[in-house]
Amino acid sequence: MAQPLLEVKNLKKYFKTKKGTLHAVDDVSFTVEQGKTLGVVGESGCGKSTTGRTILRLLEPTSGQVFFEGKDIFSLSPRQMRAMRKEMQIIFQDPYASLNPRKTVGEIIAMPLVLNKIITDPRKREERVLELMETVGLAERFINTYPHELDGGRRQRIGIARALAMEPKFIVCDEPVSALDVSIQAQILNLLTTLQKQFGLTYIFITHDLSVVHHFSDDIAVMYLGQLVEKAPTAELFEKPLHPYTQALLSAIPIPDIDHPQKRIILRGELASPINPKPGCRFAPRCNYASEKCMNKTPELREVSPGHFVACALAE
């Protein structure tokens, strides 16, 4: 089997708080093949964004390893990591907050080229900026415009153009359409799909909304309270979800079918705390199938059929 572009092994990211240690990402492992998209899904606070940022070393890990094209990126020096960042980029959820309001569209997109001294000639740099704007569907006339003068969709296109400036191989898309209207969401998803084909990009696509990644991801990883609870090819996850949490998430997606009305699984019980978590399954307080067995030992993520991983004591 070909080497995956990205391999995450036992990644942990903890934060010290006044109440104890917050286990934001707790022993997460997965791989992403070159040219594919892994959707990472879960409720707010499940650790999905922290996972994405720790992979890029925007946050330093507590422990674990991340291999990018076989290189252990946590062992790289700051200088080596700066070079590696050209290959690994991020698109943020709130394009407005991530764009400098005092810079024009052209200046924002040119910034990575300036900082990394990629194109030093201002005229050539402007040509490259215009090329990037065309690639993401931003009209040339916006080059001297400020972000606040544009709508959310166009602002997100600036963020995408900036991420593409360094010709990366891998992009973490951190809730890139969550702040946008549904019609604009579809345009941005289509653009990301086109760019993936055009440049052979590999994505991690982080979202709280499973329906967004249904047609966009090759595989889906479901996170709950800092842990990966299920990962499978997208079609299989939608047809045969095995973890009770994934089943509940899927039941919340409205499907218009009068003959087979959907039964929504309502999650009851308290969300366990990610601070100093107790042993046992973290989903147990909300799980309809929880038993004694689930309380003592944290279920391990195991492969129950080819490519389908689940962390539940009763998965079979």
Ligand code: SF4
């Ligand atoms: Fe539910 Fe037990 Fe499975 Fe956890 S391990 S999801 S509590 S059945």
